Amino acid sequence: MTAKVATVTSGKGGVGKTTAVANIAVGLASLGQRVVCIDGDIGLRNLDVVLGLENRIVYDLVDVVEGRCRLRQAMIRDKRLPELYLIPASQTRDKSAVSPSDMVRLCDDLRQECDWILIDSPAGIERGFRNSIAAANLVLVMTNPEVSAVRDADRVIGLLDAEEKGPVHLVINRIKPSMVKRGDMLSVEDVLDLLAIHLIGIVPDDENVIVASNRGTPLAFDNKSKAGMAFHNIARRLMGEDVPFVDVENQGFLQRLFSGRK
Amino acid sequence: MEFFNRMIGRKKSAGNAKERLQLVLIHDRTDLAPSALNAMKDELIEVISRYVEIDPTAVSINIAKEGRSQRLVADIPLRISNRRRLK
Numbered sequence: 001m002t003a004k005v006a007t008v009t010s011g012k013g014g015v016g017k018t019t020a021v022a023n024i025a026v027g028l029a030s031l032g033q034r035v036v037c038i039d040g041d042i043g044l045r046n047l048d049v050v051l052g053l054e055n056r057i058v059y060d061l062v063d064v065v066e067g068r069c070r071l072r073q074a075m076i077r078d079k080r081l082p083e084l085y086l087i088p089a090s091q092t093r094d095k096s097a098v099s100p101s102d103m104v105r106l107c108d109d110l111r112q113e114c115d116w117i118l119i120d121s122p123a124g125i126e127r128g129f130r131n132s133i134a135a136a137n138l139v140l141v142m143t144n145p146e147v148s149a150v151r152d153a154d155r156v157i158g159l160l161d162a163e164e165k166g167p168v169h170l171v172i173n174r175i176k177p178s179m180v181k182r183g184d185m186l187s188v189e190d191v192l193d194l195l196a197i198h199l200i201g202i203v204p205d206d207e208n209v210i211v212a213s214n215r216g217t218p219l220a221f222d223n224k225s226k227a228g229m230a231f232h233n234i235a236r237r238l239m240g241e242d243v244p245f246v247d248v249e250n251q252g253f254l255q256r257l258f259s260g261r262k
Numbered sequence: 263m264e265f266f267n268r269m270i271g272r273k274k275s276a277g278n279a280k281e282r283l284q285l286v287l288i289h290d291r292t293d294l295a296p297s298a299l300n301a302m303k304d305e306l307i308e309v310i311s312r313y314v315e316i317d318p319t320a321v322s323i324n325i326a327k328e329g330r331s332q333r334l335v336a337d338i339p340l341r342i343s344n345r346r347r348l349k
């Protein structure tokens with residue numbers, strides 16, 4: 001086994017990175033992959049609660065890096081799937097407790113043990129971001145169809161370019177089809193035109209995301225929700241499958257006719 | 263409301279967002295502020311005028327986008343030389 005390391009990052013905070021890591025991990029694990037998620041947001045951990053594993057934490061990422069436990073001991077197994085694990089972030093330390101070379105070493109040790117390592121990057125472009133991308137074989141840049149999120153995504157894509165980190169794929173999260181239809185939200189095509197990178201996922205805005213995080217059960221466990229399906233599709237694309245994009249904006253002929261001039 | 267906006271020719275807000283982002287991203291990526299671009303244009307006009315006659319008001323300098331890379335595009339129409347015309 002030689003795992004691929006995929007980092008989810010965004011620049012701007014709150015665009016849905018943690019939600020994406022949890023759900024893509026569930027998607028990959030339900031395809032029979034052995035998946036380890038690492039929460040790279042040291043000091044502000046959240047992946048544990050989104051996955052519903054917060055009560056099972058004994059050791060964390062900083063304990064591993066500082067040699068207080070073995071890697072295996074910090075891997076919490078999600079019992080709902082055969083091969084899904086979480087290495088939580090430390091809540092009491094800060095980002096300087098881990099360096100980019102620590103992350104590279106840790107991922108090198110883990111690579112033999114699994115198929116995928118998914119890293120949840122913190123917002124921003126500082127130490128936590130540098131740590132999270134240090135070992136990445138591919139990067140998913142997450143954005144919302146909104147001015148500041150797109151601008152920050154562009155900045156991050158530029159930084160990844162400069163470091164020759166890649167390939168870089170785009171995930172557009174929280175699309176609201178009704179707003180796009182009436183011309184009050186950037187469309188998928190608009191965002192793609194602006195950022196000019198490869199698209200790997202379109203996730204609609206979906207109330208079920210909040211219900212799922214209330215319960216600690218990522219919505220990808222339930223195949224019925226639109227956002228859950230979108231995350232499953234991202235997992236399948238990561239596996240190399242050619243999955244067509246669902247037209248979330250659903251622009252029918254009549255709508256196009258009446259949406260008038262640009 | 264939508265009808266009204268169209269009547270008075272006001273753009274949908276997504277159009278505003280895209281236009282504003284197009285400009286912001288160019289400046290973020292190139293680190294070139296609009297004022298710097300104008301200063302560069304003035305200097306270019308000055309240098310080129312030393313060699314050939316041009317119409318300063320017709321000169322345009324823009325940043326064109328191709329995927330994630332940008333290029334500086336200058337359009338500098340030359341004036342037909344008066345000396346030649348008199349000949």
Ligand SMILES: Nc1ncnc2c1ncn2[C@@H]1O[C@H](COP(=O)(O)OP(=O)(O)OP(=O)(O)O)[C@@H](O)[C@H]1O
Nearest residue numbers: 013014015016017018019123174204205206209210
């Ligand atoms: N597709 C979606 N539909 C509805 N709500 C969403 C969606 N994606 C994310 N959210 C909500 O947005 C909020 C932020 O999500 P999340 O914590 O995943 O973002 P983040 O990028 O990890 O934030 P941070 O930068 O703080 O780490 C959460 O309340 C989450 O439930």
Ligand SMILES: [Mg+2]
Nearest residue numbers: 017018041046
């Ligand atoms: Mg997060």
